[in-house]
Amino acid sequence: MVATVLRVKRCLLRLRKTRPKSLKVLRFKKIWISNLIRVHLLAFDKNRIDTREFKGNNREDLLRSLARENTQLLINELWKLPTERVKDVIVAKLPEPTTPLPREKPLPKQKPPTKWEQFAKLKGIQKKKKTNLVWDEVHKEWKRRWGYKRAKDDTKEWLIEVPENADPKEDQFAKRNVAKKERVAKNEFNRLKNIARAQKIKVPGMGLAPTSSQSKSELAQAASVAKISNASVGKFQQNLPKEKTPRNTGIRRKFQPVIGDFGGERQKQLDLLKLMGSKKPRLDITKAVNKQMREEDMDSSDKKKKGAGKKGRKGNMSGKGKGNFKGRAGGKGKVPKGKGRKPPMKQGKR
Amino acid sequence: MRPLTDEETKTMFEKLSKYIGENIKILVDRPDGTYCFRLHNDRVYYMSDKMLKLATNFARNQLVSVGSCFGKFTKTLKFRLHITALDFLAPYAKFKVWVKPGAEQSFLYGNHVLKSGLGRITENTAQYQGVVVYSMADVPLGFGVAAKTTQECRKVDPLSIVVFHQADIDKYLYDKQHL
Structure with a gap:
């Protein structure tokens, strides 16, 4: 406005x-x-x-x-x-009314710099404007600097001098073509890497990258890529002996919907509980041992109590024993058998 | 938020069954409505279906908590109970330990229960059995693991540990950020 x-x-x-x-x-x-x-x-x-x-x-x-x-x-x-x-x-004459509208979409984000742009910034390299056309001395005309029909096109040469230290039988034309193709491929790969970096995703898998020393995981990754790189996407590929399936492969976990079948979910959990209950060993040894120990403890404590009572009675009994001549056995009969036997033994020992 | 997978359910139930045994059934199959477990931010929440439906209105990153938190899955996928689960553990607990009034505070400060502080203990408690700790007035204070069987408890000296502390209601005050 x-x-x-x-x-x-x-x-x-x-x-x-x-x-x-x-x-x-x-x-x-x-x-x-x-x-x-x-x-x-x-x-x-x-x-x-x-x-x-x-x-x-x-x-x-x-x-x-x-x-x-x-x-x-x-x-x-x-x-x-x-x-x-x-x-x-x-x-x-009044001007035409206009209504300024706000922008619908946010401003486009600035593209993250490519690896070259980062490097150039670091080194302070600035773009130089070059003319598109250059003078070609051979053809005596203006030609493009690069691209189709460019000046000094080294792929269009009819004769190449064999370098002194090169193999004389090597095809220099083929060598140049291969080198060119490799440069193009490398550039393409770098372009893809730049895109991947900009979108913060992993660099596209390229199998085994030519590095000087490969780690175990890199080799494993390359092997797994190679394995699925056939027409049937590795469907009929057999596993090598001792081969481990690489991680992060296979079926992704799918979760049940948040609001789904409540009844089914409950039934599943109840079934699981039933299964868990059935898996428990019927004889829990530690529990059994504990129970046994407890019973023994109870017994011993009972004995102690009764034993203490008996000591008192013992005196009586001995008194009775003294008076045993009267031949009264009824009093003894009330005492439990096992315990009744002990005092006579002790007496016998004495 | 999502339902638990079978494995997760099993891990959680195994932990819960240490405290309430087969009483988990009561939590799963409730007569007063449909209740379910849901996982959110590695935490397991227990809530009614009504509450769940309301909670789905919130985006995942904006939802902090819903229902009552039972515990969380650790990074190694073990299940750890939180003190917020005590309300559901206490009524169905199979093994209980009562702590003497003098030892209550010590337990609430995160210490293990010593023999000297032990008021009562359920009969036949096995070693390493999950127990719910009560005060003598039957107020649930927390839960832990029995360090000794009931039998051994009778014999040990007063300063030996009887129950390992796991969580107590003091966490509501001093460990709020982790709940």
Whole structure:
């Protein structure tokens, strides 16, 4: 939107005349009349109103004068537009209304620099503009610097001198063609690598890259690529002995939908629980041992309790024993057998 | 958010069964509605289907938590219970340990339960059995693993560890960022 700022000194001077002399402030009048505003015959005065004056008695006068001045400016602006006379009336032609719309899509992101661009920036190498056409001495005409029908085209030579240290039987033409093809291929590969780097994805797999020393994982990767590089995508390829399937291959895990079959899910979990329950060994040895230990403990504690009671009774018994001559066996019969046997043994030992 | 795979479900149930045994059935098959486990950010959440449907309105990266968190899967794909699961473990716990009032605080500060602090223990507790720790007033405080069987507990000296501490409700205060 083109905005025009108008500085009108003439109005200012008039304004100063009307003002009290104490206020000798030089004030530039600025009103904003944009294209949009011109269409709708609208103007904004963005100057701050002098509050002291505004609060004073002649507020109405101030407002009136401001309104008048600004209207004048607007009309001045109107006069700058092309006018025409229609039936004795001067008519200004307003500009066509336009509606600026915001951009739909965000601004395109800047492309990340290629490897060469990074290197050139590091080294401070700048692009030099070269002419497209160069003079070819042989053909005596202007030819392209490179590409089809280029000047000094080394693939179109009819004779190549065999270098001194080269194999005399080597085909120099074929050698050049191969070298050219390799350069093209390398350039293409670099281009793809640049794209891959820009999109932050892995560099396209190229099997075994010619490096001086390959690691185990690189070799494994190359082997796996080679394996699927046939017409049937490796479907009928047999595994080598001891060959491990490379990682990150095979079927991707697919998860159940978040809101799916709740009943089926529950049933699956219940089945799993049933399976887990059935897998438990029926005889938990540690548990059994613990139980046994507990029972033994209980027994021994019982014994201790009863034993303690018996000691007391023992005295009685011995008393009874003394009085055994009377031949009373009924009292003894109440005592449990196993325990009843012990005291006589002890007695016997004594 | 996604349902657990079979393997994940198994890992989680195996861990849960250490504490509540076959009572997991009660969590899975509830009479009061459909409840399910969902995995989100490696954490397992337990929620009703209604809540799940509401939660799907939020993008994955904006959803912090939904329902109650049972625990999380570690990077080595083991399942670790969180203290937030205590509400579901405590009512169905098979093996319990009651801690004396004096030892409560020590347990809540992350220490193991010593024999001296042991109030009661369920009979026939095996060694390394998952147990829920209660205060003497039957308030669930956390859970852990029995270091000794009930039988051994009777004989050991008062300063030996009886229950290994795993999680306690103090985590709500001091370990909030990891919940």
